Amino acid sequence: NAGVMQNPRHLVRRRGQEARLRCSPMKGHSHVYWYRQLPEEGLKFMVYLQKENIIDESGMPKERFSAEFPKEGPSILRIQQVVRGDSAAYFCASSPGQGYYNEQFFGPGTRLTVL
């Protein structure tokens, strides 16, 4: 049973370019979360999605960032016009349900570097 998959593992972009990060949840999981980890910090929640719906995007910057989880295919976190401050590790997690008792399984993360 494959775990949560993220690609690419490493992504380098120049300022002003777009970054697209992909996340395939574990089989049978319909709840996806995106977190961002700045260097030497803990993970910070960005957005929570279920299939075709954004449930909570309160942690995501209002501009340049968007997320989707289509009916078919992976969840996508999109960052437009990247800036140096976007350099971070972006983790995706999935769970079988939304209750607090459900473990979230994390992917390996995408390390974004903005030059």
Place this chain on the structure above:
Amino acid sequence: AQKITQTQPGMFVQEKEAVTLDCTYDTSDQSYGLFWYKQPSSGEMIFLIYQGSYDEQNATEGRYSLNFQKARKSANLVISASQLGDSAMYFCAMMGDTGRRALTFGSGTRLQVQP
């Protein structure tokens, strides 16, 4: 809203000794879950242990145990018989049954196991 506090930025322990990593939390939720994750230098997030707020017994998973003191709002991780491979960042996290349906993480503790 939830808040997690980890007051130990770094800890040292001798191999084969036990070590306790501190975690205190704050929440107004009646039901909630507490989680510990390990992040080795390779960067992935590894789930270690879970404690539910209504669990009467402290959680244990192999060499990991969670010292849960509800009245003090603390959820300390105890690692017994430390191994060199335990050297990593350790994050305490929680999720409640109301409000944001995502994990709130602490700032982490870097554990170094010395031979």
